[in-house]
Each structure stands twice: as structure tokens, then as C-alpha cells.
Amino acid sequence: MFGKLTSKLIVETLGVLFAIWLLTGLVRLVSWRLYIRKLKAEGLPMLPHSLLLGHLPFVTKLMGQLPKDAHAAYLPGEIQRTYPELGPNYYVDLMPFAPSMLVIGSPEAHYQIAQEHSLPKLPNLRNFVRPLTDGLDMLTMEGAEWKQWRGVFNPGFSHGHMMTLVPAIVKETQSFCRNLDKHVKSQDIFAMKSLTDYLTLDIIGQVVLGVHFDCQRKPSPVMESLRTQIRWFSFGVEPNLFDRYNPVRPLVQWYHSRIVNAYISSQFDERVAMHRTHDGSDVRRTRTIIDLALTAYKNDVSTTKSAAIDPFFKRVCMSQIKLFLFSGHDTTSAAICYHLYLLAQHPKVLARVRKEHDSVFGTDTASTASIISAAPHLLSQLPLTTAVIKESLRLFSTVTPSRQGERGFSIKDDQGRAFPTGDFLVLPDSQSIHKSPAYWPEPESFIPDRFLVAPDDPLCPVKGAWRGFEWGPRNCIGQELAMLEMKAALALVSRSYDFTPAYEELDKKAGRKQVTLHGERAYQVDILQPRGNLPMRVNARGR
Ligand code: HEM
Structure with a gap:
């Protein structure tokens, strides 16, 4: 009882x-x-609001009009398209299914949250990268801790230092070309994003660890584990609840993080030993990310030759290294895919890009690699190529920033209205700014010349409207590296090959209806890469 x-x-x-x-x-x-x-x-703008469901019914309807696999970053664009009367900044209430958002779609409001007062990163972002970095990474750190680590690594990403890496970047890009040659020979349809992923992984391996992964030639089990970890990242707001709470995720992450951690740990220990053996004097001059961290540690802590490295310092260092391996390859890889995709569809621009390369590197394409390696500064003399890169990043941003609002902090718009940010996910919506007719004439068209015209030309971009690498203290630390990688890729690839996107061909072969997002086949999915990893065919130029 x-x-x-x-x-x-x-x-x-x-x-x-x-x-x-x-x-x-x-x-x-x-x-x-x-x-x-x-x-x-x-009087603050928002969609029609239901007391029971907030804005969920409208959002669900709008998302339902997009292809199922489209990235959620397309949602604000859809809202703008359907409800232009909202203006650039507005609220979306998705509680309790997802965080409620304040969408920021004007450069002036962007300035307030990124430069005037840098809002903190979103906690969900920390959860997103936590399986890889344990939450100890520069992307999501804040305050003094972030400042300290950014200060340690800034010199490693400086323009001057990046220029010294150009010969290595060129060498890796030559391996990329050899892989393209194989597809020219086999005449098959291949996934461009897989090739560019391995190219950018090989490059970032050299920058961060001074190691040649050689992923472009043979599979690297460690890098495959890293890529699997990235594929299984979750923001925790996926509409599909099984996706959001998939019980297999922690197991996959645990398994692959052991492989990645063991490798990074051994690389770290090797480097520490090297610093001790040589007392740092000859490695001090090298500026791989790992060397910079060790040099900063030595300067900070008086260590004897035999003193052990603080285990927590090692943990943070390993996390930063893994963050750089992640953020330093996927974004640039997707961007290179979109450059080649857009040039393939705009033969007149491609012809001008080729002419620019002829005038800077000479007409013998076989010598381009050696010319760039000997004179890396030539990559700074390519205005049209740079404009192509910027225009492509405008149409296809490969990063979506997000911030956490702060109680007591409001954003002011040009009508004098104050938008409280507290308790909201603040979404600096660069995608909508990049496509807004208010800031860009013919926003949907690929017009690289907008970045070349005089400031009084109507085509010239409005100040702050281009946000490819963001502005302010939390801008992209790797932008110099990314620009060099992208320019080297265009210089070595675009004059020697002709590409044909193969979406249509694949759909026809499979007898399925073409999937597009507002007419675009290569719309962005997952972590903002082109759908289907960009199926392509390639031929030697002019064949
Ligand atoms: C085309 C290539 C790239 C694009 C479009 C890009 C874009 C961006 C953007 C927009 C941000 C700001 C994110 C935010 O505000 O939340 C950012 C931050 C960052 N990027 Fe990149 N990125 C690229 C390549 C790289 C590379 C090659 C690295 C090298 C490691 C890198 C490392 C980082 C890091 C560590 C941050 C965080 C910086 C901080 O919070 O202090 N990115 N990137």
C-alpha cells in the first residue's frame, strides 16, 4: 500500500x-x-500578426513557395517580395517554434549594429559550431576574450603575409586544373563544389598548419571527418523536427571529432616540440596560425624549454585551428563555384576577363602560374576580375551573419522610428540588401561594371550596400586570403577552360521537372552552397 x-x-x-x-x-x-x-x-513594421501563432502561418506559406531544400536565408527576400510595404527593417514573430527576428535590410541600420555598436553573436551560432570547436572559437567569442584572440591572428591574415603565400596558392590551383583536365578527358558531368572544396582545403591547410593535405590528389580521412562534422551542423531551428533533433547527430559528431581532434592535437604537439628544439628562433618567422598562437603564448607566459603548455591554451588553440579549417574553405569554395557558374552564363563578361588576364599575364596561358608566383602583386592589377568576384558575392553571399539583440539597445531608421532589439535574433540581412532595387539598379542582373564606374554614375553601389565580408570589428579575418584564392583561381582557370552548367541535362536524363528558385537553378542550399554541388561539364577553351 x-x-x-x-x-x-x-x-x-x-x-x-x-x-x-x-x-x-x-x-x-x-x-x-x-x-x-x-x-x-x-507603428513598427511587421507581417499581419496572429495572437495564437504569431507570424508562423505567413512564414510557412512563403517558405512553402520555395523549393524544399532552399536555404532559410531566402525567407527575408520572399517577405520583401511579397510585402514590399514593410520597408527594409521589420519584425518576424516565430515563437515558440524558432527565435523571433528583427530583420535588418538597410545599410544604415546595418551600420548601427555592426560598426557603431557591435551586437554580440547569436547563441545558436555557438551551438552550430560547438561540435567542432567546443564553443572556444573566435567566430563566437565576445569581448576581451575575442579581442585577444583576434589580435593574435590578425598578423597571420595581413595583406603582406598573404602575398607570401601566393606561390603555394598557385601550386594548389594547378592541382585543381589537373583535376579539371581529367574531366575534360572523361567528358563526364562532375560536382564542381567537390573539386573547389578540396582546392580550398589544401590551401587553408598550408595557411593554418603549414601542412600539405593533398586532398586534391587522394582522400584524406581526417579532412573527410571534418567535412562530415560540417555536414551534420545544426542551427537548432530546422523546420523539420527530425532534422532538428536527429538522435544520430551527437554520435556522428562524437565519432568524427575524435579523429579530427587526434590529428590536430598531434600537429600541435609537433609544432610545440619544434618551437622548443629551435627555441622558436627559426619558426618564429613563419606565420602559420599555429606558430602565431605559440609565439603569442611564449610572449605571454615565461616558459622554460621544458615547461609544458597549459592544457586549456592547447584546447582553445585547437578550436581556433578547426574553426579556420572550416570557415577558411567552405565559403571560398562556394564562392569560386559561383564565379565560374556566372562567367559561363555571361560570355561577353568572360571575354573581357580573359582580355584583362592577357594584358596582365601575357597571352601564353601555360606561363600564367609561374608569372603569378614570381610577381604576386600582379593579382592586385585585375580590376574587372575583382569586380566579377564582388558581383558574384553580391548575388550569392556565402555567409549569413546573425546577432543577438540587447535589451535597452534600439536601431533608428530614417523615419526616426526606434526598433528595440532586446530578446530578438537580429538578422543583418545582407542577402536582401544585395538584391534591393533601392540600392542596386537591375539588382537581379550580373553587372560587374557597377564596381568599376565613377562615384557619380547611377550604377555605382551605395555606401555600405556591398557586404560580402561584412564591415566593422567582426568583419571577415580571412578576406585577403579569400580574395587571393579567388583571383588566382580565375586567372588560372577562366582562360583555359569553358564550362557548361549541367542542371538541365541531368533533369532531362532523369526525366524530372526542373527545380528553380525564381528561375535560378543553382540556388543556395544547406550551408549556402550551390544546389547539387553545381553539376558541370568542362572543355578545353574553344573546343
Ligand atoms: C569568399 C570567402 C569568404 C566570405 C564570403 C566570408 C565572409 C565572412 C563574413 C560575412 C563574416 C562575418 C560574419 C558575421 O558577422 O557573423 C566572416 C567572418 C569570419 N571569417 Fe570569413 N569569409 C570568407 C572566407 C574566409 C576565410 C578564407 C577565412 C580564413 C580562415 C575566414 C574566416 C573567418 C572568421 C574566423 C570570421 C569571424 C571573425 C570574427 O568574428 O572576428 N573567412 N566571414
Whole structure:
């Protein structure tokens, strides 16, 4: 009887606790909805609002009009397209299914949250990269901790240092060309993003660790594990609940993180030993990311030759290295895919790019690699190529920033309205800014010349409207490297090969309907890479 009483008591207690939890959640939800309605009543822009479901019905409808695999970054663009009267900055209430957002779609408001007052990164972003970095990475660190680590690595990404890496970048790009040659020979359809991924991984391996992964020639199990970890990242707001809470995810992450960690740890230990053996004097001059961190550590802590490295320092260093391996390859890889894709569709621009390369490197394409390696500064003399890169990043941004709002901090718009940011996911929506007719004439068209015209030309971009690498203290640390990689790729590839995107051909072969997003076949999916990893055919130029 006593036992029965106890289990009844447990069930009743659990029932009461559940009811309290439900009630608290309900009260919080209702007060949140009322708060949103108050903002609406004050004249702040938002979609029609339901007390029960917030903006969910509208958002679900808009997302339903997009292809199922389209990246969620397309949502604000859809909202703008359907409700242009909202203006560039507006609220979206998705509680309790996802964080409610304040979408920032004007350069002036962007300036306020990225430069004037840098809002903190979103906690979800930390969760996103945590399986790889344990939350100890520069991307999501804040305050003094972030400043310290950014200071350690800034010199390693400086323009001067990056120029010294050009011969290595060129060498890796030559391996990329050899892989293209194989596809010229086999005349098959291949996934361009797989080739560019291995190219950029090989480059970032040299920059970060001073190691030649050689992924372009043979598979590297460690890098495959890293790529698997990235593929399994989750923001925790996926509409599909199985996707969001997939129980297999932690197991996959655990398994692959052991492989990646073991490798990075051994690389770290080797480098530490090298610093000790040579007392740092000859490695001090090298500026791989790992050397920079060790030099900063030595300067900070008085270590004897035999003193052990603080295990926490090693953990943070390993996390930063893994972050650079991730953020330093995927973004640039997707960007190179889009440059080649857009040039393939715009033969007149391609012809001008080739002419620019002829005038800077000479007409013998076989010598381009050696010419660039001997005179890396020539990569700074390619205005049209640079404009192609910027225009391509405008049409296909390969990073979506996100910030956490702060109570007491509001954004002012040009009508003098104050948008409170507290408790909102603040979305600096570069994708919408990049496509807005308010800032770009013919925003959907590929017109690299907008970056070449005089400031008084109507085509010239509005200040702050191009945000490929973001502005302000949290801008991209790797932008110099990325620009060199992209320019070297265009210089070595675009004069020697002709590409044909193969989406249509694949769809026809499979007898399926073409999938497009507003007419675009290579729309962005997953972590903003082109759909299907960009199926391509390649031929030697002019064949
Ligand atoms: C085309 C290539 C690239 C693009 C478009 C790009 C874009 C961006 C953008 C927009 C941000 C700001 C994110 C935010 O505000 O939340 C960022 C940050 C960052 N990027 Fe890149 N990136 C590229 C390549 C690289 C490379 C090659 C590296 C090399 C390691 C890199 C490392 C980072 C890091 C570590 C941050 C965080 C910086 C901080 O918070 O202090 N990126 N990138």
C-alpha cells in the first residue's frame, strides 16, 4: 500500500510540475505576443500578426513557395517580395517554434549594429559550431576574450603575409586544373563544389598548419571527418523536427571529432616540440596560425624549454585551428563555384576577363602560374576580375551573419522610428540588401561594371550596400586570403577552360521537372552552397 501511495505521489507531483511548466510557458508566450502587438501598435513594421501563432502561418506559406531544400536565408527576400510595404527593417514573430527576428535590410541600420555598436553573436551560432570547436572559437567569442584572440591572428591574415603565400596558392590551383583536365578527358558531368572544396582545403591547410593535405590528389580521412562534422551542423531551428533533433547527430559528431581532434592535437604537439628544439628562433618567422598562437603564448607566459603548455591554451588553440579549417574553405569554395557558374552564363563578361588576364599575364596561358608566383602583386592589377568576384558575392553571399539583440539597445531608421532589439535574433540581412532595387539598379542582373564606374554614375553601389565580408570589428579575418584564392583561381582557370552548367541535362536524363528558385537553378542550399554541388561539364577553351 505504501508503494502504491509513493508511485501515485510521484505521478501526481510530475503532473503538477508539468502543468506549472506548461502554464509558465503559456504565460510567457502570451506576454511575448502582446509585446509584439504593442510594437505593431507603435507603428513598427511587421507581417499581419496572429495572437495564437504569431507570424508562423505567413512564414510557412512563403517558405512553402520555395523549393524544399532552399536555404532559410531566402525567407527575408520572399517577405520583401511579397510585402514590399514593410520597408527594409521589420519584425518576424516565430515563437515558440524558432527565435523571433528583427530583420535588418538597410545599410544604415546595418551600420548601427555592426560598426557603431557591435551586437554580440547569436547563441545558436555557438551551438552550430560547438561540435567542432567546443564553443572556444573566435567566430563566437565576445569581448576581451575575442579581442585577444583576434589580435593574435590578425598578423597571420595581413595583406603582406598573404602575398607570401601566393606561390603555394598557385601550386594548389594547378592541382585543381589537373583535376579539371581529367574531366575534360572523361567528358563526364562532375560536382564542381567537390573539386573547389578540396582546392580550398589544401590551401587553408598550408595557411593554418603549414601542412600539405593533398586532398586534391587522394582522400584524406581526417579532412573527410571534418567535412562530415560540417555536414551534420545544426542551427537548432530546422523546420523539420527530425532534422532538428536527429538522435544520430551527437554520435556522428562524437565519432568524427575524435579523429579530427587526434590529428590536430598531434600537429600541435609537433609544432610545440619544434618551437622548443629551435627555441622558436627559426619558426618564429613563419606565420602559420599555429606558430602565431605559440609565439603569442611564449610572449605571454615565461616558459622554460621544458615547461609544458597549459592544457586549456592547447584546447582553445585547437578550436581556433578547426574553426579556420572550416570557415577558411567552405565559403571560398562556394564562392569560386559561383564565379565560374556566372562567367559561363555571361560570355561577353568572360571575354573581357580573359582580355584583362592577357594584358596582365601575357597571352601564353601555360606561363600564367609561374608569372603569378614570381610577381604576386600582379593579382592586385585585375580590376574587372575583382569586380566579377564582388558581383558574384553580391548575388550569392556565402555567409549569413546573425546577432543577438540587447535589451535597452534600439536601431533608428530614417523615419526616426526606434526598433528595440532586446530578446530578438537580429538578422543583418545582407542577402536582401544585395538584391534591393533601392540600392542596386537591375539588382537581379550580373553587372560587374557597377564596381568599376565613377562615384557619380547611377550604377555605382551605395555606401555600405556591398557586404560580402561584412564591415566593422567582426568583419571577415580571412578576406585577403579569400580574395587571393579567388583571383588566382580565375586567372588560372577562366582562360583555359569553358564550362557548361549541367542542371538541365541531368533533369532531362532523369526525366524530372526542373527545380528553380525564381528561375535560378543553382540556388543556395544547406550551408549556402550551390544546389547539387553545381553539376558541370568542362572543355578545353574553344573546343
Ligand atoms: C569568399 C570567402 C569568404 C566570405 C564570403 C566570408 C565572409 C565572412 C563574413 C560575412 C563574416 C562575418 C560574419 C558575421 O558577422 O557573423 C566572416 C567572418 C569570419 N571569417 Fe570569413 N569569409 C570568407 C572566407 C574566409 C576565410 C578564407 C577565412 C580564413 C580562415 C575566414 C574566416 C573567418 C572568421 C574566423 C570570421 C569571424 C571573425 C570574427 O568574428 O572576428 N573567412 N566571414
